[in-house]
Amino acid sequence: MRSCETGEDGDACRLPVSTGALVRGPAPATRAPPAPPAMASPSEAAAEGPPRPLAAPARSLTLDGVRDALVRQEDTIVFCLIERARFPRNAAAYEPSFSGHGTSLAEFFVRRSEETDAEVGRYQSLEELPIFPGSLPTSLVPASSLPQVLHPKSASVNVNKDIWEMYFHKLLPLFTVKGDDGNYGATLESDLACLQALSRRIHCGRYVAEVKFRDAPQDYTPLILAKDRDALMKLLTFEAVEESVKKRVAKKAMVFGQNVTLDDKNSEEDNTKRKIDPKVVSRLYGDWVMPLTKLVEVEYLLQRLS
């Protein structure tokens, strides 16, 4: 058995191409389009660009595929944090009853955005879980036939409430400066991107747990039947691998957060110019992302035999 929190220590876990989705399926059926309107029909005929290799669709769940997704999502998370750090804290956007509307502006924005996301079918992918799942509108996109690789009863594990609390109460103060520039709209857009990236990564724990369970049901079944959370957590924990992940995400923060110039020497080594502190990203993973991922794994496994 191998851990999906693997670092650079296993060739078997390497995939050559980073891709967007863990599980892919055929596109949903759409109606034949009528004559194109002015601003809505980019032409496939214009696709003169150089073809790039597309990873073969990962229709079945593999450890390689899950690990590739986790590593690629590190980049997304670091990009999102760097973008949020452009703005100061802007704490007024998180105050409850902003302008007397009963919730914070952040909660208002996220709820509205998730309604729109639901309408365009975002949550038809099991990889995406809403933060406020109650009473979302139905999708305008016909249901796709993505292969169902998760155990149906376990797939609904959702720790987005914990991620919300962690992000706003613990993480945000670590990588934003105090202050208020009034740019709440763009700030909240950046917050939502961070929340969605963190949620996607942490809920990948369901796929990690599924693939590990399939690899070694004999190891997990007795612990699941005994509801032994501690033993499951121990079985899912590889400290050396977690240390590698923390080092890698810190390195990504250093590389992606540098100020690139046309000088030969970039500022990669210059701490004072970085857009985000690599230590904060390492701590984010060590203190919250990996523990919450393992919490998702344990919760998933506990319902795996239901």
Add this chain to the structure above:
Amino acid sequence: MRSCETGEDGDACRLPVSTGALVRGPAPATRAPPAPPAMASPSEAAAEGPPRPLAAPARSLTLDGVRDALVRQEDTIVFCLIERARFPRNAAAYEPSFSGHGTSLAEFFVRRSEETDAEVGRYQSLEELPIFPGSLPTSLVPASSLPQVLHPKSASVNVNKDIWEMYFHKLLPLFTVKGDDGNYGATLESDLACLQALSRRIHCGRYVAEVKFRDAPQDYTPLILAKDRDALMKLLTFEAVEESVKKRVAKKAMVFGQNVTLDDKNSEEDNTKRKIDPKVVSRLYGDWVMPLTKLVEVEYLLQRLS
């Protein structure tokens, strides 16, 4: 007179800290918050993080401030393109009358998202211009007192329709692979981030034009009065500087698009593993971003004396 498309060729243009907004002001007044609800009130008291230096608010428009914003926005644009490239083309999301709703799913998503953005006050900042400005809802956020640095008549220059056409018809086919994985929700979110980043950058042309006009009104006034577009365009064009910008954004694509590992040697030099082709980003700037920015500058200047 200096160009804001400057590369590494002028110390006077350098600013030490990258910031979010070109123009900042005091936060809008908000009502006193009542007792916090469960998921909406991150505490300022948790702000134990290491303080980072905050750039002094740029209440007045300076060439340094505009140039700093343009350089920082290059990073945002490259991050956004890399994130969009995670997904295949997903052309069905751009087909007109998707599912019979009269517009593409992309247009539906962007219109809805801009309505939410308007409600949380995004467009109170003149740096942000909606793609579909007609009949947006009013903001829930009290109007802030951001300093008005643009000429009121010129500030409304909006080339978002051109950006939309360029993005979907010309750019997207150059950096996404053909295919459809059905993840339209996450794909459209990435498209919107790209469009907003490109729009913000290109409409910075209004600030570039304003600061250049203030620096040398004697150069611009006769050309504006003569409505001489060609001469204005010539006055705003610095080919050597534009070449520097193209090289720098290609380098950013190379640095930010590499696969970072814990090996000493990263894949920065390995073209096959990059998440986006640096040549595409260079072409994006050379063929579209800088020409559209200068178009905004010319249009702005033509109304500068109205």
